Amino acid sequence: MSVENQTLARPMAPASTIRIPRELYAIPIVMAVFTLAVAVFANSFWLTAATSAVALSLSVTGLATLYGQLGLVSLCQFALVGVGGWVTLRIGHAWHPPFELSMLTGGSVAAIVGLIFGIPALRLRGLYLALVTLMLAGGFQTIIGAWGFPDGGAGFLGRADGAGRAMLPRPDIAQGSVPYFVYVSLIATLGLLISQWHKVAKPGRAWALIRKGEHVAIASGVNVLAYKAWAFALSGFLAGIAGALLAGNVGQLDGRAFTAFESLNLFALAVVGGVYNWYGAVIAGLLLRAVPALLTDLGIDGYVTIGIFGVALFQALATAPAGIAGQIAGLIERLTRRGARP
Numbered sequence: 001m002s003v004e005n006q007t008l009a010r011p012m013a014p015a016s017t018i019r020i021p022r023e024l025y026a027i028p029i030v031m032a033v034f035t036l037a038v039a040v041f042a043n044s045f046w047l048t049a050a051t052s053a054v055a056l057s058l059s060v061t062g063l064a065t066l067y068g069q070l071g072l073v074s075l076c077q078f079a080l081v082g083v084g085g086w087v088t089l090r091i092g093h094a095w096h097p098p099f100e101l102s103m104l105t106g107g108s109v110a111a112i113v114g115l116i117f118g119i120p121a122l123r124l125r126g127l128y129l130a131l132v133t134l135m136l137a138g139g140f141q142t143i144i145g146a147w148g149f150p151d152g153g154a155g156f157l158g159r160a161d162g163a164g165r166a167m168l169p170r171p172d173i174a175q176g177s178v179p180y181f182v183y184v185s186l187i188a189t190l191g192l193l194i195s196q197w198h199k200v201a202k203p204g205r206a207w208a209l210i211r212k213g214e215h216v217a218i219a220s221g222v223n224v225l226a227y228k229a230w231a232f233a234l235s236g237f238l239a240g241i242a243g244a245l246l247a248g249n250v251g252q253l254d255g256r257a258f259t260a261f262e263s264l265n266l267f268a269l270a271v272v273g274g275v276y277n278w279y280g281a282v283i284a285g286l287l288l289r290a291v292p293a294l295l296t297d298l299g300i301d302g303y304v305t306i307g308i309f310g311v312a313l314f315q316a317l318a319t320a321p322a323g324i325a326g327q328i329a330g331l332i333e334r335l336t337r338r339g340a341r342p
Helices: 003-009 022-041 044-070 077-095 099-117 126-147 177-200 202-212 214-219 224-250 260-273 279-297 304-319 323-340
Strands: none
Touching: 022 044, 022 177, 022 279, 044 077, 044 177, 044 202, 044 224, 044 260, 044 279, 077 099, 077 126, 077 224, 077 260, 099 224, 126 260, 177 202, 177 224, 177 279, 202 214, 202 224, 214 224, 260 279, 260 304, 260 323, 279 304, 279 323
């Protein structure tokens, strides 16, 4: 049975016997262990890379919702990260509210933009949807290249004066590198829990029916339009939160980092990491930031990652469509069965 159809095959339990899925327990435990290990052993260089990786895992989580649950290929996810970062920076520089308010606003605006970007999905699928969303990512690249990210100044469209670019302040409770990494990990854990809850609750069952066939979904009483829009809004919101956390990590963002190629790269690594298991998003985030950081640390040109990721994507598509996370899940299942034998 394919991974994406497991939700359909899972019997519905009576309301009195419904149990919380073990994934909702595993997410905070695994993330807490990972956070503690990085906070204790990583130096400042790796701490910055890990912070970006965990933030981007939220964006991959949103992408996994679209591709893993609905089979929709969206190649503008990194542009939505940029939208969230832009709004967070602009609000932070203009009115100086608490970081959390700027972050939630950035996520909400990115959700709206993601919903607008998802309009073609109402009629298009497969290659056509991928091309349209890639063109949208290219359009964002052009706009942000000409306009730039907010760098200070008063008002919503203010620019920095001769004093130089302003830095976005981090949250009051997370000023240092280690506290901010823990802060980002906590936000990412909440995002992963929200995404996983959607998969096991009513939206996930509706998405599984839509993936099986829209006619089947409609016959089952599913509002296809509403649930597709829901998925794109959720994906955009998580991407926007990721952009806000990236902005807080370094205090500013550079438009050169938000090219259409980065959206392609993000989708490729989402497939490599695994879109059917929650920790596939974390693996993809680490690949996206840790591998280039490792090559830089070794004095190797970071562009080598293009070839590495290309080979990894080919291997995933050819032999492991569930990605690295799926292979890990399969290994754990085999070991569990072997250990349960008398």
